[in-house]
Amino acid sequence: GAVVSQHPSWVICKSGTSVKIECRSLDFQATTMFWYRQFPKQSLMLMATSNEGSKATYEQGVEKDKFLINHASLTLSTLTVTSAHPEDSSFYICSARTYQGTGKYFGPGTRLTVL
């Protein structure tokens, strides 16, 4: 199956700093990548959809200036949490759509803890 990686897997940062999370499709080209957030014991909530070479589409209630998404190539998308605060602490998961569009493959997730 398609493999999606994320880096880092776990990050701890101080309040007010920015954190960048990378999502890579390792063995396929992903024209579309998705960023989700998952709070403990809750389901995945879609934050934004990014298409290679264009601006991301954010879900209602997600601050685009706080969660910067860049999808510069067909194998890499980045999510930058700017001026992170403790309430941003969560599990961030990306997924990538294969070219054929048959199902979604998820990365292993990045656990962000903001102190």
Next chain:
Amino acid sequence: QKEVEQDPGPLSVPEGAIVSLNCTYSNSAFQYFMWYRQYSRKGPELLMYTYSSGNKEDGRFTAQVDKSSKYISLFIRDSQPSDSATYLCAMNFGNEKLTFGTGTRLTIIP
């Protein structure tokens, strides 16, 4: 009302038992249905992907879709301790956006 309802559990069953996991949904426009398995602190892993009503079998797993009742199920036969995880149902309209259930936490007791 949530678009997708899923009992969060927890659900505990003895090893070897048949497990039944279910989701209901409210929007009849959903066309594609998926089941994901998520181990603790890991990303979801796609288990089953279905489109039409009926059953789809893959090894010990069977996915069932009943569009008339807006009800989907995942059955796990001969359950193993390694099946212990959170199981998420997800669905979409054929576009990109997935709508997830809250997930059911399953524990298989040896």
